[in-house]
Amino acid sequence: MKQNTFYLLAGIVGLIEVGLFWLSVVLRNPLIITAGFIMGVGLLYVARMTVTDIREDERAVLISQKAGSRTLEVFWVLFFAVSLGSAVIGFGTPLGLPRPRELPRDFPRDEPHLGYFGIFQMIMLCCIAFLYIGFRVYYARKYGEWDSDEE
Secondary structure, three states: OOHHHHHHHHHHHHHHHHHHHHHHHHHOOHHHHHHHHHHHHHHHHHHHHOOOOOOOOHHHHHHHHHHHHHHHHHHHHHHHHHHHHHHHHHHOOOOOOOOOOOOOOOOOOOOOOHHHHHHHHHHHHHHHHHHHHHHHHHHHHHHOOOOOOOO
């Protein structure tokens, strides 16, 4: 298996994990996500051992560093923005304080549930793998990782 295929597989496994998490919440069974997460990590561990095109030359290290750095630079902005939005919605709800007997009509309700934002953040975290693949392909083309050095 090629390294970029492995990263794609990791992103897909991450999205499946999000689905298993949702199923766990709906069925109120934490064993589903626990077992699914362990199996997903095991699958990725076994798949990582089958990667055939791992190179450890200076160019490959540079490409990995640049791709990782750019992924972090882009993603922290997106993740921070979503977290700020989650905080605003969280602070707009009663925060566990006892409700008065009669609520005004414009009093914020418990909807949307903050669990939905947690799922959205987990999906965004899985998208890191896809963003990393994109930057890796970009820098591999820029620095010529796929060019052959042999004549």
